[in-house]
Amino acid sequence: MWAVESRGPRGLRARLIGAGHAHVSPWWPTEGGFFLSFPVSRAQLGPEASALARRLEALRLPGSVFLRGSVVESSVPFAGSDVDVLLLSDGDFRSSAFDGLSARMLDLKPLTRKRLRRDLVQHALVAHRALRVSGPDPALEPAACDEEFAWRHWLAYFPAGLPARIDSSDRYALYHFKCAARSFGVLSLLRDGRYTRDVDACMDFADAISPDAAHTLRRLRATLERGEGAEFSLDQVRAELLRLHRGLT
Amino acid sequence: MTKSCGATQPGADRFSYPSRDEILAAIREQKSLFDFERDVPPSLRADRDIVLAAFADATIEFRHVPTTLHSDREVMLAAAKCGFGGNLEALPDVWKDDAAFVTELMRDKPGCFEHASERVRSLREVALAAVATVGKGVVEWDNLRHVPPPLNRDRELLTTALRGHLQAYVHVPEDLRADPELLALAAEHSKGNSLVFEAMPASARDDREIVLKMVSRDGGGFEHASERLRDDKELLLVALAGRGRVLQYASARLRADPEVARVVAASKDCSAAFAYLDPAVRSAPDMVAQALANHADLKDFSEALRDDEATVRIAVAAWGRNYEAASDRLKAVREIALLAAQDHTRGITWGFDLSWAPESLRADKEIARNAVLSEDSNAKHLPQVLLQDHAFLRELVAANDRVLEHLPAEAARAVALARIVTGAHHGRRIVAAAVPATGSVYDNQRKVETLTVEDPSGSTLRVTSMPVLTYEKDGPVGSYLSVRYVVNVVLCGAFVFLVEENTGDKTSTYRWAVDRTSEEEAIRTHLWHHVYLVPWSGADGSVTDSFDSLRGRSLLLYEGRTARLPIGVSAFPGWNGYTEAMSLLGGSAPRQSKYATTGPRELTIAAAEAHEVGGAARVYVQGEGEGRSVWRWLIPHAEGPRAALAILGRTTHADDWRWLQGQVEGATPAQRGLLATHFAGVGR
Numbered sequence: 001m002w003a004v005e006s007r008g009p010r011g012l013r014a015r016l017i018g019a020g021h022a023h024v025s026p027w028w029p030t031e032g033g034f035f036l037s038f039p040v041s042r043a044q045l046g047p048e049a050s051a052l053a054r055r056l057e058a059l060r061l062p063g064s065v066f067l068r069g070s071v072v073e074s075s076v077p078f079a080g081s082d083v084d085v086l087l088l089s090d091g092d093f094r095s096s097a098f099d100g101l102s103a104r105m106l107d108l109k110p111l112t113r114k115r116l117r118r119d120l121v122q123h124a125l126v127a128h129r130a131l132r133v134s135g136p137d138p139a140l141e142p143a144a145c146d147e148e149f150a151w152r153h154w155l156a157y158f159p160a161g162l163p164a165r166i167d168s169s170d171r172y173a174l175y176h177f178k179c180a181a182r183s184f185g186v187l188s189l190l191r192d193g194r195y196t197r198d199v200d201a202c203m204d205f206a207d208a209i210s211p212d213a214a215h216t217l218r219r220l221r222a223t224l225e226r227g228e229g230a231e232f233s234l235d236q237v238r239a240e241l242l243r244l245h246r247g248l249t
Numbered sequence: 250m251t252k253s254c255g256a257t258q259p260g261a262d263r264f265s266y267p268s269r270d271e272i273l274a275a276i277r278e279q280k281s282l283f284d285f286e287r288d289v290p291p292s293l294r295a296d297r298d299i300v301l302a303a304f305a306d307a308t309i310e311f312r313h314v315p316t317t318l319h320s321d322r323e324v325m326l327a328a329a330k331c332g333f334g335g336n337l338e339a340l341p342d343v344w345k346d347d348a349a350f351v352t353e354l355m356r357d358k359p360g361c362f363e364h365a366s367e368r369v370r371s372l373r374e375v376a377l378a379a380v381a382t383v384g385k386g387v388v389e390w391d392n393l394r395h396v397p398p399p400l401n402r403d404r405e406l407l408t409t410a411l412r413g414h415l416q417a418y419v420h421v422p423e424d425l426r427a428d429p430e431l432l433a434l435a436a437e438h439s440k441g442n443s444l445v446f447e448a449m450p451a452s453a454r455d456d457r458e459i460v461l462k463m464v465s466r467d468g469g470g471f472e473h474a475s476e477r478l479r480d481d482k483e484l485l486l487v488a489l490a491g492r493g494r495v496l497q498y499a500s501a502r503l504r505a506d507p508e509v510a511r512v513v514a515a516s517k518d519c520s521a522a523f524a525y526l527d528p529a530v531r532s533a534p535d536m537v538a539q540a541l542a543n544h545a546d547l548k549d550f551s552e553a554l555r556d557d558e559a560t561v562r563i564a565v566a567a568w569g570r571n572y573e574a575a576s577d578r579l580k581a582v583r584e585i586a587l588l589a590a591q592d593h594t595r596g597i598t599w600g601f602d603l604s605w606a607p608e609s610l611r612a613d614k615e616i617a618r619n620a621v622l623s624e625d626s627n628a629k630h631l632p633q634v635l636l637q638d639h640a641f642l643r644e645l646v647a648a649n650d651r652v653l654e655h656l657p658a659e660a661a662r663a664v665a666l667a668r669i670v671t672g673a674h675h676g677r678r679i680v681a682a683a684v685p686a687t688g689s690v691y692d693n694q695r696k697v698e699t700l701t702v703e704d705p706s707g708s709t710l711r712v713t714s715m716p717v718l719t720y721e722k723d724g725p726v727g728s729y730l731s732v733r734y735v736v737n738v739v740l741c742g743a744f745v746f747l748v749e750e751n752t753g754d755k756t757s758t759y760r761w762a763v764d765r766t767s768e769e770e771a772i773r774t775h776l777w778h779h780v781y782l783v784p785w786s787g788a789d790g791s792v793t794d795s796f797d798s799l800r801g802r803s804l805l806l807y808e809g810r811t812a813r814l815p816i817g818v819s820a821f822p823g824w825n826g827y828t829e830a831m832s833l834l835g836g837s838a839p840r841q842s843k844y845a846t847t848g849p850r851e852l853t854i855a856a857a858e859a860h861e862v863g864g865a866a867r868v869y870v871q872g873e874g875e876g877r878s879v880w881r882w883l884i885p886h887a888e889g890p891r892a893a894l895a896i897l898g899r900t901t902h903a904d905d906w907r908w909l910q911g912q913v914e915g916a917t918p919a920q921r922g923l924l925a926t927h928f929a930g931v932g933r
Contacts, residue, residue: 155829161831164655235654239651242836245837
């Protein structure tokens, strides 16, 4: 019986978190101890993603351009989702170049090879969970499915840094929810050798190994999706994540 | 489709158009990436095979279909099948009025019935097919609503619809809703559906058999039963078995019924229903204990019972939250407060709140300890006398370190500071002190309480409120994706530096800055690193300063986009230093870490190889004019860092080398290599 104090509805919002209509497994495929490349080709993209890919291609940006997230993992990206665009280039760019590219909000993430060399998390996203839509193949080394990978992702999601309490109307609440949920993806990798950062798959795993924490996170998620304001206690979720991690390392 | 792209752009006449076969091959190959409007030359846009192939595999909007094909049934069928619910709406009216066409389309796209002409929707066979498709696919198409009168009164059509869609009954014409057969079907197929029950005529909502069916699933719909049946005890008991809250809709007579009260008291859903019982039956002696055990709320009992010690003991033993409703007289009884505080033994949180207890009992260690173990936020209600009892606080923290979140900062620091200690460098070391498990971001920063440079002379430089991670204001604060600076105190040679290392990430703040100002200004504001020389040496004695103040009086050596930073010893090296240290202090234990756990709240990190020789630090200094910004050696000076920097400004590489020559003999191979590399390319 973990506490939640509702402050009343603010009306229904579109589904915010998680990818409906996923046409690719949320679990990252591996072979021989390494993650495999992203198992989606341009031919499999839905109409919206296809159109966006074409428009990005037409920009003729320097470097390589990737799409990732629900826009490429779902045949029908969920309402309200933004579009994650990764730009792997050593040059600068102007964001105005992307004006009018999509009705959705574009989340542009410029990256350099230097950055990827020191950031395994971003490297793994580009190498294994993003679809190149223009520019040359950067021929990135595959990431090893190992403890180092798990540890770097654990630090990125930083469950030890989760706030004890959070108001779901706080602008960072969604981020903290995702971090907490995705920490379960790392625990899945440590326990079962299967990694995902898909929120739904992470929550399913959480249900299996920590029903109480999963229950709290699901309530937080529902509140976020409904656009309600409610205060949640995350300290027990944090303690549970750290306890489970201790047991698996 | 390189050719076709070229063909649609200026200067297209320099290219040849792709052939029909090339277009068809491209559609097969590129599928949804193929754009009919962009990739098909005007001369081929009326080609039937190309249009059909585009509808089957590629991206094509109906407006691009030439009118010459609007009469082609196969093309129109392909066009109408596009999209989730079909696209009959976009087709010429003639197809919406073609019964065979609509019927065929409905096999794949049942939702298209809505857009058929009224004439077609009025055809019995078509409408029957439409309502018979319900329940197929992801969406249950509720097509009965689109059947025009008088066909929507057809008995076979209505019964077919009611057998299919859960809520079809709400679209049955009002004057037919009392039909016994239709009502029975609705009651059978729509159990518990509140909308359907509400749509039933008053006579049906007063029909005991129908109401029994409707509420039998989970009590849902009881509120729509007639007033007479909401006074039917048997029906109420059936509904109550599903959900306790329906009691609020029951008649006043039943809410005062002792048998109903006993059922509620014994129900697992007692907490939801109990408050709706008539006050007269809530306090029946034979059910009070059972109701309280099933989490009835003590505040719903009479004032007399809330002052009855036996009742209150049962209530708080079931749920500490009931302590709040006890009389003031009983709240002051120590045993009752202690019993209430023990929610942790019952697996309950969100229960006892220490602030409800009188001051004298809040200072009772046993009560306070249990209260905090039950709900760590009770730590914020600890009285001053316990906050000053550090042994007691340590005991609480040892049992549940989440209480740190709720202790006043001073008390938390006093009992739970963790230390991150670096290896020694020229006899100096850095000791960072932080309260782990607080997990919070303040002012877009994650800070450590203090960061102290301990000099072998015994003097210290103590930096308070030291931000280690600074986040972009508009990014997901707390995310590694929005870290702007990693800030460290760096020991290098005889010197101490403040280094604000920029992640170089172009976050959304940066992008917006680019749009508002110039690219150069945005880079300066968002992407530059900063290096400061701290004007302190061990000879200056011990100094305590806030981070902001210390930075303000330190000497700016370098700022720029390229990472020309002094390399030395720091407590939080790399992008993950802080998160790694805090994760370890939180209990994570990876096989490999740059930190070693050397105590319950202590980490050590080995001193990194610094870019220094004999105490001289290799630094990048910025000067006016060509060739004045260079890597140099900051040579130790007896009068401290300011004097060392002043001399550097008046000397040259040759002077650096003359001093360093005397250090080569005692230098490590790595330091010799550094010197060789440096002087091989001085000035760059």
